[in-house]
Amino acid sequence: MDFTILSIIMLAIGIYGLLTNRQLLKVFISIEMIAIAASLNFVMLATPNGLSEALMILAFSVDTAVSAVILALLVIVSKRYGTGDLSKIISKQENEESEDEAQ
Structure with missing residues (x-):
């Protein structure tokens, strides 16, 4: 039961950070907090059969691949x-688009 509470707290922190931060790295860390909370649920709910272990490995590998792609971006x-x-990236992108339309 303690891991369920920990997972919910981590999910809440991740969502709060995702909604309030404007820095790209902080947004990435918030997304990772959400993914770790989901992975913790997989670990917590694992049963001794092979299916749950396979799903855990799949979840961890997908999370790692997504992290690598996000860091590259x-x-x-x-x-x-x-x-x-x-906010600066969005304003610079809008300026580039308006310059392209003017040409």
Whole structure:
């Protein structure tokens, strides 16, 4: 029962961080908190049969792959726009689009 409460708390922290942060890295950490809370539920609800263990391995591998893709996108966006702030990235993108429409 303690792990259920821990999982719910981690999920709540992740959602709060996702809704309130504007930095790309902090948003990524919030997404990871949500994924860890889901993985903790998989571990907690695992039964001794092979299906639940296979689902746990699948969940961990998918989470790792998603993390790698997100980190790669963070690096690309940071290099292209020169910042990690979402509001600045959005304003720079809108400026680029308005310049493209003007041409």
